[in-house]
Amino acid sequence: MKDFKKSDFHFELPEELIAQDPLEDRSGSRLLLLDKNTGEIKHQIFREVIDCLEQGDCLVLNDTKVIPARLLGVKADTGAAIEVLLLKRQENDIWEALVKPGKKAKPGAIISFGDGILTGEIMDVVEEGNRLIQFHYEGIFEEVLDRLGEMPLPPYITHKLQDKSRYQTVYAKYEGSAAAPTAGLHFTKELLSLIEGKGVDIAYVTLHVGLGTFRPVKADNILEHHMHSEYYQVTKEAADKVNGAKKKGKRVICVGTTSCRTLESATDENGILREGCGNTEIFIYPGYRFRILDGLITNFHLPESTLVMLVSALAGRENVLHAYEEAIRERYRFFSFGDAMFIG
Known part of the structure; x- marks a missing residue:
């Protein structure tokens, strides 16, 4: 071949x-x-x-x-902007995710989304620099995600999808x-x-x-x-x-x-x-x-x-x-x- x-x-x-x-x-x-x-x-x-x-x-x-897997949040202690892209659900509300910028997402860091409606703690750094994040929220995760998340459009699409x-x-x-x-x-x-x-x-x-x-x-x-x-x-x-x-x-x-x-x-x-x-x-x-x-x-x-x-x-x-x-x-x-x- x-x-x-x-x-x-x-x-x-x-x-x-x-x-x-x-x-x-x-x-x-x-x-x-x-x-x-x-x-x-x-x-x-x-x-x-x-x-x-x-x-x-x-x-x-x-x-x-x-899933509307793109979440825009801030680092709880500094207010620095952080973007999280959910990749794979593990268990107990722990997700593997892509986090940008990675240097601000060290284990122990807390990220707040939607004025604290959802928070995530960085648990670990895994393969290819992805992060494991433990999420905390009230209610049903899918409903919270639907409210706060955006569709993770491919990188070559340059603007937000309206529908x-x-x-x-x-x-x-x-x-x-x-x-x-x-x-x-x-x-x-x-x-x-x-x-x-x-x-x-x-x-x-x-x-x-x-x-x-x-x-x-x-x-x-x-x-x-x-x-x-x-x-x-x-x-x-x-x-x-x-x-x-x-x-x-x-x-x-x-x-x-x-x-x-x-x-x-x-x-x-x-x-x-x-x-x-x-x-x-x-x-x-x-x-x-x-x-x-x-x-x-x-x-x-x-x-x-x-x-x-x-x-x-x-x-x-x-x-x-x-x-x-x-x-x-x-x-x-x-x-x-x-x-x-x-x-x-």
């Missing part, structure tokens, strides 16, 4: 093509169709994705819910993500209903998206990159639907790289999806043999990112980079609030 360098997945993206706001109509974004075998490209509107699906196919969605629900899929159910599974943002309840009416099975899995999703690949040799760990769950119902589609010779199409990584993590070497939960650090790059996935609906990703590498594993690096060139030429919108691709 060829050794890939990070630079093999580079492309030049004009800054003005980075979408800063979601479209008013979720399903009105553009959709680039890429044939993974021939590299052939077609252009559609997202709601026409229904034409790409056939009766008996299984569409897999990630029903994780983004929190637009960084949430219409089927989001289980809280725990620090970032949205953005390919799912294009679906409306009406479109999902039409897809089901066509005889397409819809299966829901859960993967709580971590901020590692935005972490750049630093190693020149991509095999030296260490993936972040994310929690996933596959129910018996979802496993039965996916395995049923495969048994009938139908396709399994994942919505987003998170659904893809969940399925590929939970599928055994015989191509059977197993119910269960766990943590995955799966890194998919060209040369990877997919166990269960046939097609993918995904947004356009950052140059040199693990997500571009995953898409290249499915459709071939040359095909993907050519499709990205075409998308740039056609002025598609990129990244979280941007347009989508159907790879099949």
Whole structure:
């Protein structure tokens, strides 16, 4: 297998093509169709994705819910501004978090949010400089967070989102993500209903998206990159639907790289999806043999990112980079609030 360098997945993206706001109509974004075998490209509107699906196919969605994980507070003793990004809940209201500026967040420091409605004590410094924070509050943590927290938008989105629900899929159910599974943002309840009416099975899995999703690949040799760990769950119902589609010779199409990584993590070497939960650090790059996935609906990703590498594993690096060139030429919108691709 060829050794890939990070630079093999580079492309030049004009800054003005980075979408800063979601479209008013979720399903009105553009959709680039890429044939993974021939590299052939077609252009559609997202709601026409229904034409790409056939009766008996299984569409897999990630029903994780983004929490308003960005908290702006002050250091209790000095009043210095501190920003906290919640990453992972441990136990007893202890969270692993990213804290800026880190030098002011030494163990023992107390941070106050919302004039003391919520306080957090730094307990420890862990891997990659993250902090463990013990929170104290009255009432229900989720309600306090909803009141004080902001959506943790990706670093390339430069202003605050007015409507929190637009960084949430219409089927989001289980809280725990620090970032949205953005390919799912294009679906409306009406479109999902039409897809089901066509005889397409819809299966829901859960993967709580971590901020590692935005972490750049630093190693020149991509095999030296260490993936972040994310929690996933596959129910018996979802496993039965996916395995049923495969048994009938139908396709399994994942919505987003998170659904893809969940399925590929939970599928055994015989191509059977197993119910269960766990943590995955799966890194998919060209040369990877997919166990269960046939097609993918995904947004356009950052140059040199693990997500571009995953898409290249499915459709071939040359095909993907050519499709990205075409998308740039056609002025598609990129990244979280941007347009989508159907790879099949």
